[in-house]
Amino acid sequence: MPHPRPNRPTSPPAxxxxxxxxxxxxxxxxxxxxxxxxxxxxxxxDPAHQYTLQARLDPALHSVEGSGTIVWTNESRVPQNEIxxxxxxxxxxxxxxxxxxxSGGQLRGVRFDGSGGIRVRTLRxxxxxxxxxxxxxxxxxxxxxxxxxDAEDAADNDTDTTAATDTDxxxxxxxxxxxxxxxxxxxxxxxxxxxxxxxxxxxxxARSGYHGDFHVVAQWxxxxxxxxxxxxxxxxxxxxxxxxxxxxxxxxxxVETPPGWQVGAxxxxxxxxxxxxxxxxxxxxxxxxxxxxxxxxxxxxxxxEVQRADGSAIAITVLFPPGYxxxxxxHLEVTRRGLAHYGRILFEYPYDQLTVVVPPRGAxxxxxxxxxxxFITAGPWFQMNxxxxxxxxxxxxxxxxxxxxxxMVGTHxxxxxxxxxxxxxxxxxxCLREIHGPSRSGASWPFPLDGFEIRRAVALxxxxxxxxxTAAYGFPDGGYGKTIYFRTASVLETVARTxxxxxxWRALGRYANDQKFKHPVxxxxxxxxxxxxxxxxxxRILRPALFENATAEHALDAPxxxxxxxxxxxxxxxxxxxxxxVRLRGSSGEHEVRWDGHQDxxxxxxxxxxxxxxxxxxRRNMLDxxxxxxxVALPGARDDxxxxxxxxxxxxxxxxxxx
Amino acid sequence: MRVDTHSARISLxxxxxxxxxxxxxxxxxxxxxKAFVRGLPATVVVxxxxxxxxxxxxxxxxxxLDAAAGAGPDPLAAMSTGGAPTFFETMRxxxxxxxxxxxxxxxxxxxxxxxxxxxLQMLWLRSMRxxxxxxxxxxxxxxxxxxxxxxxxxxxxxxxxxxxxxLPALWHLGFRGDPDPRWHDYGMIVSLLPGVLTYAGWATxxxxxxxxxxxxDGIVRAIHLGWRERDAMLRYAFWALLxxxxxxxxxxxxxxxxxxxxxxxxxxxxxxxxxxWLAHATVRLPE
Numbered sequence: 001m002p003h004p005r006p007n008r009p010t011s012p013p014a015x016x017x018x019x020x021x022x023x024x025x026x027x028x029x030x031x032x033x034x035x036x037x038x039x040x041x042x043x044x045x046d047p048a049h050q051y052t053l054q055a056r057l058d059p060a061l062h063s064v065e066g067s068g069t070i071v072w073t074n075e076s077r078v079p080q081n082e083i084x085x086x087x088x089x090x091x092x093x094x095x096x097x098x099x100x101x102x103s104g105g106q107l108r109g110v111r112f113d114g115s116g117g118i119r120v121r122t123l124r125x126x127x128x129x130x131x132x133x134x135x136x137x138x139x140x141x142x143x144x145x146x147x148x149x150d151a152e153d154a155a156d157n158d159t160d161t162t163a164a165t166d167t168d169x170x171x172x173x174x175x176x177x178x179x180x181x182x183x184x185x186x187x188x189x190x191x192x193x194x195x196x197x198x199x200x201x202x203x204x205x206a207r208s209g210y211h212g213d214f215h216v217v218a219q220w221x222x223x224x225x226x227x228x229x230x231x232x233x234x235x236x237x238x239x240x241x242x243x244x245x246x247x248x249x250x251x252x253x254x255v256e257t258p259p260g261w262q263v264g265a266x267x268x269x270x271x272x273x274x275x276x277x278x279x280x281x282x283x284x285x286x287x288x289x290x291x292x293x294x295x296x297x298x299x300x301x302x303x304x305e306v307q308r309a310d311g312s313a314i315a316i317t318v319l320f321p322p323g324y325x326x327x328x329x330x331h332l333e334v335t336r337r338g339l340a341h342y343g344r345i346l347f348e349y350p351y352d353q354l355t356v357v358v359p360p361r362g363a364x365x366x367x368x369x370x371x372x373x374x375f376i377t378a379g380p381w382f383q384m385n386x387x388x389x390x391x392x393x394x395x396x397x398x399x400x401x402x403x404x405x406x407x408m409v410g411t412h413x414x415x416x417x418x419x420x421x422x423x424x425x426x427x428x429x430x431c432l433r434e435i436h437g438p439s440r441s442g443a444s445w446p447f448p449l450d451g452f453e454i455r456r457a458v459a460l461x462x463x464x465x466x467x468x469x470t471a472a473y474g475f476p477d478g479g480y481g482k483t484i485y486f487r488t489a490s491v492l493e494t495v496a497r498t499x500x501x502x503x504x505w506r507a508l509g510r511y512a513n514d515q516k517f518k519h520p521v522x523x524x525x526x527x528x529x530x531x532x533x534x535x536x537x538x539x540r541i542l543r544p545a546l547f548e549n550a551t552a553e554h555a556l557d558a559p560x561x562x563x564x565x566x567x568x569x570x571x572x573x574x575x576x577x578x579x580x581x582v583r584l585r586g587s588s589g590e591h592e593v594r595w596d597g598h599q600d601x602x603x604x605x606x607x608x609x610x611x612x613x614x615x616x617x618x619r620r621n622m623l624d625x626x627x628x629x630x631x632v633a634l635p636g637a638r639d640d641x642x643x644x645x646x647x648x649x650x651x652x653x654x655x656x657x658x659x
Numbered sequence: 660m661r662v663d664t665h666s667a668r669i670s671l672x673x674x675x676x677x678x679x680x681x682x683x684x685x686x687x688x689x690x691x692x693k694a695f696v697r698g699l700p701a702t703v704v705v706x707x708x709x710x711x712x713x714x715x716x717x718x719x720x721x722x723x724l725d726a727a728a729g730a731g732p733d734p735l736a737a738m739s740t741g742g743a744p745t746f747f748e749t750m751r752x753x754x755x756x757x758x759x760x761x762x763x764x765x766x767x768x769x770x771x772x773x774x775x776x777x778x779l780q781m782l783w784l785r786s787m788r789x790x791x792x793x794x795x796x797x798x799x800x801x802x803x804x805x806x807x808x809x810x811x812x813x814x815x816x817x818x819x820x821x822x823x824x825x826l827p828a829l830w831h832l833g834f835r836g837d838p839d840p841r842w843h844d845y846g847m848i849v850s851l852l853p854g855v856l857t858y859a860g861w862a863t864x865x866x867x868x869x870x871x872x873x874x875x876d877g878i879v880r881a882i883h884l885g886w887r888e889r890d891a892m893l894r895y896a897f898w899a900l901l902x903x904x905x906x907x908x909x910x911x912x913x914x915x916x917x918x919x920x921x922x923x924x925x926x927x928x929x930x931x932x933x934x935x936w937l938a939h940a941t942v943r944l945p946e
């Protein structure tokens with residue numbers, strides 16, 4: 001729906017003054033900014049939400065003194081008596097926060113050790129101090145319940161659990177705040193909040209914090225939750241999986257660091273000066289969901305440009321530690337190729353700048369994270385814990401992909417993580433196919449491996465888990481990664497391989513273009529796919545696969561030979577009917593038949609003698625949990641593995657063990 | 660006459676040891692070509708036996724994989740095009756397949772091979788000399804002494820492995836703070852050196868000692884002689900590195916017919932490298 005027209009911010013005592021007409025200079029400035037904007041989709045004039053923030057980093061204390069104004073417009077149909085704020089950094093305040101309990105105090109093998117938080121010192125609207133009424137809810141506002149191993153253990157041991165209850169204010173999660181307002185804000189009305197705060201960064205963990213001089217200042221300021229059009233606040237605590245959902249806004253950020261420190265941030269760098277012993281840099285970004293900055297004194301830069309189709313350029317800056325030159329060049333190359341690929345299948349990256357940060361050794365907790373116009377990738381290969389070969393390319397392609405999902409297609413990451421991580425995971429694999437080739441998109445050594453084979457194997461392995469259309473907090477027993485990332489990607493890859501890659505590019509491109517700078521839900525995705533394939537696509541494939549974990553298992557019976565004919569039967573289970581091919585091989589050569597998408601049973605009766613039958617010989621079905629029954633052969637008919645590939649390896653082993 | 664000279668030299672060296680005199684002046688490194696040629700038949704035997712054992716292991720593995728893959732298509736052929744059609748399913752049902760048996764079988768074979776290789780090495784070393792004591796008794800005696808040489812030198816071997824694994828691990832785990840990864844990488848290389856040098860030294864002395872027992876020396880004297888000739892480490896390193904390079908290229912050749920032929924040629928060359936070093940160890944020892 002169209003947004004209400006935003007207006008100049010008001011203060012509570014004088015609500016009538018809020019509809020002040022804009023002055024000519026404002027209009028002129030807006031026009032200038034609009035002309036300056038190269039990306040055609042960036043709306044620079046008159047944003048409904050604006051953050052003007054100043055941040056001074058204290059590198060010794062690893063803290064940030066922040067101040068600024070937040071202009072917020074009530075874009076809903078309902079007057080608002082309160083606002084909700086995210087105070088993300090408080091996730092690291094103590095071990096009992098929602099984040100720490102859900103994550104178990106670790107993320108991707110990096111264990112949290114330290115603390116961090118955010119203290120709001122001032123929060124005013126006009127002359128009204130909003131702090132006295134502000135506070136966090138006793139329970140997460142999104143209705144989520146935290147699976148709590150500690151509490152269960154305590155209960156099992158019949159011990160006192162009072163110290164571990166959420167109602168204890170010292171142990172309460174304070175990553176979201178409800179702030180009552182002195183009066184209601186009418187639909188379409190804008191207000192301006194003055195805010196001052198101190199952010200205390202933790203040792204780098206979950207992509208925020210410091211490691212030595214390296215500071216990732218992320219999720220660091222009081223940030224408004226998003227108000228839905230129906231007047232409900234989409235607030236949530238900082239969960240272990242999922243954090244983004246906000247309004248698109250203008251972020252005008254001024255960062256102060258000691259002189260000589262390099263800074264990368266969201267937005268265009270419009271000011272760079274040294275005053276009063278501090279280096280001040282100002283970054284302005286329009287139509288983004290967040291702002292972040294990364295700084296260290298020793299960061300090196302590698303700069304490049306990518307041309308858009310209209311001849312305009314995207315400036316790419318890679319910030320990296322000394323000694324990471326080759327890694328920086330590799331990340332730059334993947335970024336360039338990723339921008340081209342995503343631009344082709346989705347839409348062109350519309351902002352004028354993009355910063356890629358390569359974290360230093362020891363800052364693994366910062367690796368692999370996306371923010372608007374800036375993402376943090378991984379370092380050289382040895383820095384990647386438990387990742388397969390080529391993982392550094394994958395991290396870069398993945399975090400770059402997030403610039404689209406959810407950077408510019410602003411889905412609710414907590415409620416619909418599959419629209420964020422899931423879609424990004426698929427375009428990542430698709431991009432790596434372009435870069436490395438289909439057979440080497442997962443690994444090149446010691447043997448080539450299709451990356452989607454890895455995703456399929458992970459997605460369909462182990463115990464049953466909730467389907468991809470589950471909220472980020474709905475995985476108390478694990479399985480978030482394999483479901484949200486890998487299962488969603490496997491579903492899309494199955495569609496790509498079964499009905500053609502060009503069609504899924506068109507479908508996903510339609511979805512991305514339709515929902516650019518909006519806040520879509522799964523139905524919007526389904527509509528885009530149905531428009532490309534027909535209404536059966538969401539009804540018969542996407543919805544069952546994403547909402548019900550439906551699979552597409554094929555199983556063949558052994559060929560029956562007789563009177564110069566071969567009979568093969570098979571069954572299909574799992575809920576999804578995918579059209580597939582069945583290849584017969586044997587004494588009479590090769591013969592293929594089509595197993596269409598309407599029947600669960602297959603009966604093939606053909607002339608000739610075929611001892612081997614194989615369903616899905618082109619590996620298009622990425623949703624078959626067990627491929628061992630896809631192919632059957634009569635005894636003695638199948639290809640043997642053969643000793644050839646092993647002999648040299650064993651000879652080598654023997655030689656080095658032997659005399 | 661030759662026996663008399665030999666005895667006299669041993670006697671002289673024993674006196675020198677007892678008197679703790681400075682090490683003897685450097686000798687001219689003898690030419691080992693004759694020993695290498697003399698040992699060629701044994702070299703071929705060793706290579707063929709090793710190949711047969713490798714073939715047996717490969718067959719066990721191929722059969723196990725065939726059985727584990729079920730009736731599906733050749734998994735390795737599919738993997739060459741990036742596919743892993745049943746690999747992960749097979750791994751999921753690992754315990755129900757014959758793969759655990761294949762692994763146990765392979766490990767057992769390798770352990771047996773390691774023991775058997777002692778006898779093969781004695782055969783190999785003795786074939787390179789024309790003055791080694793003849794007869795089954797002398798052969799088995801050398802095998803027994805060769806085993807004891809290894810047992811006697813097990814301590815330094817453990818030290819070498821501890822250094823080889825421990826120092827890089829300590830450096831890697833302890834490296835903190837500096838954002839420049841080059842210090843980490845250089846440190847890794849430097850931390851590997853003590854282990855590599857210790858291992859190379861151990862292997863040099865060990866092979867020389869084995870060469871000594873092959874010609875009939877006692878365990879203590881064999882180790883002493885091996886230690887005395889430790890200068891041969893550079894030569895050992897040369898042949899070992901050349902062999903390592905050859906095997907590295909060989910295993911990357913793949914299984915195509917030409918690749919297999921190249922791999923076999925390279926592996927044969929590696930055996931010849933080993934033979935060249937053992938021939939040198941044989942002639943290097945003072946009489």
